[in-house]
Amino acid sequence: MNISMFDILGPVMIGPSSSHTAGAQRIGKAMYMISGKEEIAKVDFYLHGSFSHTLSGHGTDRALVAGLMGMDASDARIRNSLQIAKERGIEVSFQPEDLGDVHPNTVKVIATTKSGKTYSMIGSSVGGGEVEIVEINGTKAKSSGKFPTIIVTHIDRLGVISKISSILAHYEVNIVTMSNSREKKGSTATTMIETDHEIPLSVKEELEELDYIHQVVLVEKFA
Amino acid sequence: MYHNAKELLALIGDSGKSIADIVIENEMEISEISREAIMDELQRRYDIMYKACHDGLETAVISISGLTGGTGKQMWDFIKSGKGIQDLTTQKGIAYALSCSEVNASMGLIVAAPTAGACGILPGTLIAVAEKLQSSKEDILKALATAAGIGQLITKNATVSGAEGGCQAECGAAASMAAAAITQLCGGTPEQCFEAAAIAIKNIMGLVCDPVAGLVEMPCTKRNASGVGNAILSCDLAMAGITSHIPFDEVVDAMFRVGKALPSTLRETALGGIAVTPTGMALKEKIFGNGGCSGNCSSCGGCH
Numbered sequence: 001m002n003i004s005m006f007d008i009l010g011p012v013m014i015g016p017s018s019s020h021t022a023g024a025q026r027i028g029k030a031m032y033m034i035s036g037k038e039e040i041a042k043v044d045f046y047l048h049g050s051f052s053h054t055l056s057g058h059g060t061d062r063a064l065v066a067g068l069m070g071m072d073a074s075d076a077r078i079r080n081s082l083q084i085a086k087e088r089g090i091e092v093s094f095q096p097e098d099l100g101d102v103h104p105n106t107v108k109v110i111a112t113t114k115s116g117k118t119y120s121m122i123g124s125s126v127g128g129g130e131v132e133i134v135e136i137n138g139t140k141a142k143s144s145g146k147f148p149t150i151i152v153t154h155i156d157r158l159g160v161i162s163k164i165s166s167i168l169a170h171y172e173v174n175i176v177t178m179s180n181s182r183e184k185k186g187s188t189a190t191t192m193i194e195t196d197h198e199i200p201l202s203v204k205e206e207l208e209e210l211d212y213i214h215q216v217v218l219v220e221k222f223a
Numbered sequence: 224m225y226h227n228a229k230e231l232l233a234l235i236g237d238s239g240k241s242i243a244d245i246v247i248e249n250e251m252e253i254s255e256i257s258r259e260a261i262m263d264e265l266q267r268r269y270d271i272m273y274k275a276c277h278d279g280l281e282t283a284v285i286s287i288s289g290l291t292g293g294t295g296k297q298m299w300d301f302i303k304s305g306k307g308i309q310d311l312t313t314q315k316g317i318a319y320a321l322s323c324s325e326v327n328a329s330m331g332l333i334v335a336a337p338t339a340g341a342c343g344i345l346p347g348t349l350i351a352v353a354e355k356l357q358s359s360k361e362d363i364l365k366a367l368a369t370a371a372g373i374g375q376l377i378t379k380n381a382t383v384s385g386a387e388g389g390c391q392a393e394c395g396a397a398a399s400m401a402a403a404a405i406t407q408l409c410g411g412t413p414e415q416c417f418e419a420a421a422i423a424i425k426n427i428m429g430l431v432c433d434p435v436a437g438l439v440e441m442p443c444t445k446r447n448a449s450g451v452g453n454a455i456l457s458c459d460l461a462m463a464g465i466t467s468h469i470p471f472d473e474v475v476d477a478m479f480r481v482g483k484a485l486p487s488t489l490r491e492t493a494l495g496g497i498a499v500t501p502t503g504m505a506l507k508e509k510i511f512g513n514g515g516c517s518g519n520c521s522s523c524g525g526c527h
Contacts, residue, residue: 005374014331014333016286016340022339050437
């Protein structure tokens with residue numbers, strides 16, 4: 001049996017809904033990780049389908065904002081997260097949006113940090129508190145948040161992926177899953193790697209030194 | 224390794240072990256943690272369950288929507304009056320489950336078991352029965368492990384998601400887990416635990432998920448109470464030596480197929496059942512009348 005008994009008797013969470021509350025918190029937490037845990041100045045949530053429908057009734061709004069501030073699913077401050085965000089000077093907005101052919105519980109998040117950097121992502125809450133991040137900074141992704149993840153946007157050139165994996169190996173970071181996609185031959189490609197171990201910042205720094213690399217995003221595990 | 228009840232029972236063989244023993248051994252292997260760490264974590268989660276089952280007894284806990292609440296206290300007051308018809312254990316189990324469900328709807332801290340919507344059934348049943356039997360801490364935690372084992376098998380071979388299988392998958396799984404847990408606590412054999420678990424699912428086979436306004440409140444709170452009754456009667460049947468006739472694995476498979484056959488309007492979309500009764504629709508209007516529902520999200524279909 002490969003399902004943990006604590007996934008059955010869990011998560012330990014603030015109610016009322018594993019998909020609309022705990023899942024929403026995880027999506028918020030994903031943005032917290034993607035933006036490198038920086039203080040956020042402004043965030044816009046674009047809510048699709050059932051997420052927009054039961055927004056405040058399930059505390060989805062509070063859970064998203066709580067996650068964005070780094071809170072866990074069991075953090076009692078989730079209830080007051082909108083107030084806490086206000087006190088921290090975070091500008092928050094929610095609006096309904098049709099995001100197209102996505103899971104019914106999906107939200108697009110655009111966040112700007114106090115230092116002026118903007119990040120975007122689209123995440124779906126797929127049931128029982130499990131989530132899937134399907135887009136990061138405009139590029140397709142697929143992350144459940146159960147592993148530390150590195151997302152590299154680069155030019156589709158021979159040997160780039162091998163460089164990435166050898167740098168990871170150098171820092172003794174074991175790869176769990178790896179996926180790669182490109183717009184077309186020789187254009188922008190994205191490599192996404194889930195790992196067993198925390199990915200040191202030096203991996204990002206070394207990669208950013210290389211030719212053909214556009215952007216490196218490290219995402220700590222958030223689920 | 225086990226993937227179904229048959230394999231789990233084969234692993235037990237004539238070793239004299241319980242379902243809990245096998246589930247704990249499996250957890251030690253897959254999570255690479257000690258037995259002691261597992262029991263500590265079970266204790267931590269049990270404590271959270273226990274608190275949620277009691278916070279709504281003396282004080283009325285109201286949901287964040289403001290639509291429901293206070294039934295745990297009403298039931299608790301009724302128990303004190305001594306006028307109830309059911310035995311005290313069932314009555315208390317029901318009050319605990321109502322409390323836990325209401326704490327969930329108020330954005331309180333709960334343990335999903337297996338889901339948040341059905342979170343009152345297992346702890347409500349287990350706490351009430353453990354009180355009657357004066358069970359030891361170790362036995363209570365092992366009953367929780369057995370419940371987790373039942374939940375693993377249902378998750379693996381069917382679903383515990385209301386959106387996928389209807390309420391039978393959520394409250395059915397929770398009642399099934401609770402039935403097996405208390406059967407073990409009552410001294411039942413592993414076979415009897417599975418009989419109780421199978422009977423509990425059969426009892427609510429086909430139950431739809433039809434939440435008013437899409438909220439985890441109506442009918443969820445009362446279905447948590449009903450799950451306690453289901454678990455206790457299933458346990459009594461199994462302990463009396465009555466069998467399910469249809470084995471647990473086949474019942475789980477049937478539940479999954481029934482869930483797939485349910486139209487989507489009856490699977491957590493709030494587009495069928497009591498959700499679309501005139502009163503259900505009026506309550507939805509009351510909640511979302513002020514812009515909670517934007518009315519322009521084409522994928523939802525829930526607008527009227």
